[in-house]
Amino acid sequence: MDVDLGGFLGQNGTYDYDKDYEYKPDDESEGSRAVLIPLLYSAVMVVGQLGNVLLLVILTQKRKSWTISDIFILHLGVSDALLLATLPLRAVQAAEHGWRFGTELCKISGAVFNINFYCGIFLLACISVDRCLSIVHNKQLFTHNRPARAHLSCLVAWFISLILTIPDWIFLTAANDEKGDVCRSDYSQSETDWRLLSRLRHHTLGLLLPAAVLIFCCVRILLRLQQRPKSSQKPTDIMVLLLLVGVFFLCWVPYNITLIVDTFRNGSKEPQDGSSGEGSLKTALMVTAALGCVHACLRPLLYFGLCDNFRKRAVALLTCATDEPKGSLCELGVGEEARPDQSQEVQEIKPMTSVEQQVPSPQC
Template sequence: MCHFFFFTVSPIMESSTPTLYSSASPLIYWEEHEDELSIEEMPSELEATLRYLSIMIYSIAFLLGTIGNGLVIWIAGFRMKRTVNTVWFLNLAIADFIFTFFLPLSIAYTALGFNWPFGTLLCKLNSTVAFLNLFASVFLLTIISADRCVSVVRPVWSQNHRTPRLASIIALFIWLASLFLCSPYLAFRDTIRDDETNVTHCYNNYAFSDNFNDMEVVALRSMRHQIMISVRFLFGFLLPFGLILVFYSLMALKLRRSHLAWSRRPFKVMASVVVAFFLCWFPYHILSVLEVIMHQWENKTLNIAVLIGSPLATSLAFFNSCLNPFLYVFLGRDFKESLRRSILSAFESAFSEEPGKTNDSRLKSRSLTDQEFQFT
């Protein structure tokens, strides 16, 4: 029977064993087969480069994310009229802001050579917040895409039922579902002290045991690890991405068949946010799946690819949390002119409803015939 222990430089990757790092020794992974132990070393220069690159990207994401998402929260939540769009963008910004607010913990953890000095509670919260951001963001993007689709395909229904109150209720259920899906990390995330290196690791203790030799414990850890990866890949990537593709395909089909002169600004802003999210998180999900495969299939090339790719994929995923405010500004209507006036007006142009998509009573009172003539 082969026991495999993998050590990664990512603070949230799903390795079920502690991250091993020492400033005096190279980052390593090992395979233990019966009484044989083989060790592959990552070059110290590459190890240091990956660590410094991660710290730099985390720091940039923290600074830009807290400031940018803080501005979005302030503008969408307090300075603009409450609309369906502002509800969506406000909740997206809150998810990203909470995550980036906790990033200094990951920065410190990486800078200290993956030594966790903050205690078990913050170890649990740090990972839980990261995956809360993942689930909340992807669910919000899916609902926003559905909202866009309904506005195009069923404009009359949308005119009469698309309200900020309904959007707020849906957003609340999204947060509850996200909390449910990320709650296992509160249970599984744990700390362990390595007395030899005097380092405390923050890791996923799927078996609620620090025994890494008992075969039953190893099997339980592996099974729960695979379940967690599968659930996150299914609900955090595959299903939402598939639904979003369906929604945008329906919109494209409707627009092509109807020859509509639809406003491209809101579509362009939201499509860019969706594309940026999936491009940033796709490598992370793929490497998580490969990590599970790696535990079942001994392949040194795969092991090294995951070892090197994990910190890069995690950094890219983290960086996504600071991108949205810049997409809102740069893709908003009349960007240059808006910046001349104020940042506020730049965000307002990105969050504003499409022409003809207000809840004005005059629009609601229009006949079905007139509405269908406009959108078909």
């Protein structure tokens, strides 16, 4: 039996296997990101700037009667307003898939983004430490008689935030990429592995240490409040603080987790744009960074929903009313002494009454 192999073995041509397996980007998903993320940035910028401008105007009007809580609210509002001012640059970058504003604005935008995160977590840590000392140990870190200590603590938080963003001011640049100019950190000209050092600085000093302080203080406060009788608790200021901390972590933790994954994945090497894994990681960083920026517009909404004084002052300002409430704009309890437990008060009163009964009354 003759088998004709000529038809099979005689094929001398070559076949391009890469033709059918060529990677094609998902144009639909990129188009969705190009629309949704700029819309998100625009909405956050409009809502956030309206809320923070209203907040800062009200604080300016009552600057002669600032409380310790108002001081921290002021610095948090300034930090959010600075971040919101850079969101148009991020919106255009997401829409056009490239950076169009040069190296100087690249440095400013990246540094302000990190300053907002650092300053926010440091200021919340200061508030939490004060509340923990007041409720758990009956001590005060800040007092209304000495507001300079609160201002100094806020300035220290700003100073540390600026120190931690020094690598951003040095290495951020508008570099050329395959798809155009991008705003990224360029460590190629440095012999020292500044990229890894910068990430370790962010993960330890900027995230883990202040987050540990926040979690420790909040847990101690909750445990202490559970031991108190319900009639002696004042949960309003504690609830506002816990919600502020919870919303902060909800918005910023996804970005920081993604950044940690990127740090371990790339190590000390610069990320390569060719792999699909790097592309998905870049997309995750973009989306989670946008979620972190959302936090800047949520704080005024929380104040308006939870704080009666802020809501009344906002309504009074918008309606040009003259009657304004007194007290802190949003009661965080900073600088206030904790109420003693009623059980302790009763125990102190009982011996006093018994002694009074034993002492005979003087006879005339």
